[in-house]
Amino acid sequence: MVDIQIGKKQGLTQAVASKLGLSKDECKKIDVSVWQQVVREIDNEQQNINQHNKANPNDPKASIFSGGNDTSTIDKKSNWSSNFITQEGSFSLSDESWSKISGLLGKPVETKPEEKPKNKPEEKPAEAKPEAKKAEGKVLKRSVDGEKTQIVVRKDEQGRKVRHELNPDGTEGDALAATKTFGKNKYISGDFPAQTRIYERTVDGKKDVQIGVYKDDDGNKVRKLVIKDEKTGKTTLGETLIPVKTFGKNTYITESQLNAKVKQDLDLKEGEELPKGVTAGYDGHNVKYFYKGSEVPKASVRATIDNAKVKE
Incomplete structure (x- = not known):
């Protein structure tokens, strides 16, 4: 990850330019369309953060923007006070995004060539990658x-x-x-x-x-x-x-959560599992067990597991 520092009274593009060491003259020579691509790339990072925060409300990531995300109006000074607003401090970008942004602004990230180990055995030439298929449709x-x-x-x-x-x-x-x-x-x-x-x-x-x-x-x-x-x-x-049964549509439980509830409900020990043909469901309160489409009692499932252990 790459940390971008937002200085006092700095905007988003100014912070990026400072990180890259761009002078004012260099910034003026960069076309607005390029800056739009830069901001769009940062906005993609914001969308990733939004998706993460929706799925993980108890473990949110800090937002990059506090207002506005319209890349089409970045060239309009009248919108600068309300579009892509950032808080003073810092935000982080993935290495991939930062590499793209650096390239767009003429400051590609330098990568050090890997040193070849001494006495390295000869390697077979790598197979050529198949050409990307032309789109049809x-x-x-x-x-x-x-x-x-x-x-x-x-x-x-x-x-x-x-x-x-x-x-x-x-x-x-x-x-x-x-x-x-x-x-x-x-x-x-x-x-x-x-x-x-x-x-x-x-x-x-x-x-x-x-x-x-x-x-x-x-x-x-x-x-x-x-x-x-x-x-x-x-x-x-x-x-x-x-x-999740009996709760109507649009309510689900992950397979791992259901498995954990089954393990706790049946007090499964190491190596124990549901008998063949038996499946588990959840009604929002209790685990239910089924065999060939019909519900079976929990005690019956536990007894089948115990009987199988005796026969071994």
């Missing part, structure tokens, strides 16, 4: 991550619609998931299965948590948490969600 203009951009829509082998961002070189970019909560034709980019839809639901007692819903290859509906992949930095799907 219908090109449309849609809202992606809050910005209008071109996307490409095609059908996969199973006839499902697959949506991707369209890269400037004509290749497919990140996969897209429809954000059904915020209206038609709005998407977020990342790594998603075909026809994933994003909703805000109650998960583990927390409201307005983003979840992804799609159908697997067998046509079964799958629900998973929307997360940020720490390795790739992309938005993707994580843990499987289980509907």
